[in-house]
Amino acid sequence: MCDYKYITLREKPEIMETAATWFHSKWHVPREAYLECMMAYLSNDTEYGWYLCLDEDRIIGGLGVIENDYHDRKDLTPNVCAVYTDEDYRCQGIAGRLLNMAVEDLRSKGISPIYLLTNHTGFYERYGWEFLCMAQGNGEPYLSRMYIHQ
DSSP: OOOOEEEEGGGSGGGHHHHHHHHHHHHOOOHHHHHHHHHHHHTTSOOOOEEEEEETTEEEEEEEEESOOSBSOTTSOOEEEEEEEOGGGOSSSHHHHHHHHHHHHHHHTTOOOEEEEESOOSTGGGGTOEEEEEEEBTTOSSEEEEEEEO
């Protein structure tokens, strides 16, 4: 069993720049957008957090929670975003553990339900997420699946 460390960004704020760069490299969303959301979380302007899995000091998985993940359903908030596990670390339950960590953290702060937008089927259901509806991603020509976790 690998000894990975699961943390919130508040537990290790000094890696904010590294985390923003890591998420940018995976999703190609501007690094500044990640930094803005991370700063709001670190300064307690929001409880929508950032959750990371570390192999020693290397980020190998992560996700965030933001108001809206670039879709037309502004009423469905907050949204899990940027779920990613490095390829060499997949199929070890890392993303599932991060998802559960985010759900429990937000629930402990009175924030529920939460949502996520994806094109995956079958993955999120394993972690208690339920299909809710189809939603239009900003600038996307197709609809994506909206999930809810209560």
